[in-house]
Amino acid sequence: MSLSDLKDQEVPRRLLRNILQQNRVPNGLLFWGPEGVGKQFAAIELAKALNCTEGKGDACDQCLSCRKIMSGNHPDVKIVAPSGKVRNINVDTIDFITELSAYRPFQSEWRIVIVQDADRMRADAQNHFLKTLEEPPSKTAFILQTAFPQHLLPTIRSRCQAVRFGSLQPATVARILQREHSLDDKAAHAIALVSQGQASRALDLVTTNKRESVLDMAARLRAGEDPLLLSGVFVSHLKEHMDNLKSSLKSELESGATDEGTREDLEDQKKEQDAYIEGQVRRDYLEYLYLFETWYRDAWVFDVTRDEERLLNRDQAAALAQYAGQEHSAKITAIEKAWVYIERNLSIDRVFRDLFFALAA
Helix, strand or coil, X not given: CCXXXXXXXXXXXXXXXXXXXXXXCCCEEEEEXXXXXXXXXXXXXXXXXXXXXXXXXXCCCCCHHHHHHHHCCCCCEEEECCECCCCEECHHHHHHHHHHHCCCCCCCCCEEEEECCXXXXXXXXXXXXXXXXXXXXXXEEEEXXXXXXXXXXXXXXXXXXXXXXXCCCHHHHHHHHHHHHCCCHHHHHHHHHHHCCCHHHHHHHHHCCHHXXXXXXXXXXXXXXXXXXXHHHHHHHHHXXXXXXXXXXXXXXXXXXXXXXXXXXXXXXXXXXXXXXXXHHHHHHHHHHHHHHHHHHHHHHHHHHXXXXXXXXXXXXXXXXXXXXXXXXXXHHHHHHHXXXXXXXXXXHHHHHHHHHHHHC
């Protein structure tokens, strides 16, 4: 793989190639745009290209450096992600990468620090990180990834070269789904539209029953079933799904864990695993809310325009036609409130109970 494989991102691809060709690497890069459109892929490919010992202006995928980066074992490429129950990047993490970057790279020309979901940096952590950007260490490049650049300090944004990523084309996402899961054209296109150009979301929708569950709940609420009973059914489904997700993630993490180190090291490792799992669970809750929002957004749009081409759930136009004349704005507001409550770690029983009563009104 190389930067040439970065799909539907002509401007980012051209900017990154210019950086490589001119050998003028900024100490701070801000990759911003929707989730699942190639920001992480571009960051890894840039790290490979900067440290490749064989390629000229791109990664060769054959040298030892490229292979180590691809396997996640390169000592000079560090990936930082939010941790803890509230999925934050704290001061201790920033201090660690600052101290690490003070040393010369161990094996390669460049040390690359990739900060995922950089908007999750706490305010004090951002201030600590700003000091590092103001006096950047040589031969260290920080790549910040975020879908919400406005949550970063203006001073951080001003010290990074911004690289904007757009959504993928539906046709691109559909091709990915057909390649990975052998979907037919109609099914692949339907999922691609709902995913809004985010390949990671589209792949998740194919491998889970999230969309089917949401469509079922929306239909039953529309039919007048008791929202209290339905919220109980839905929360039970969520908890079963999350238990399976936790079990799967735990097995995956434990298979790559090591028993080496002190007792404190092992305890820290377990805490990091638990934090990662909790973060993935919360993301899944928010994905369900996203699907509810796209559904009721489409109901509103179709009620006003009667234009199927404007719908995300285009394959469900007949069902959406039944929502004419409803209080669409109140339903969207209720979903947005539920989003905030999930972020604040409120009980999902309460969140979805209140949401379902609002959607049933």
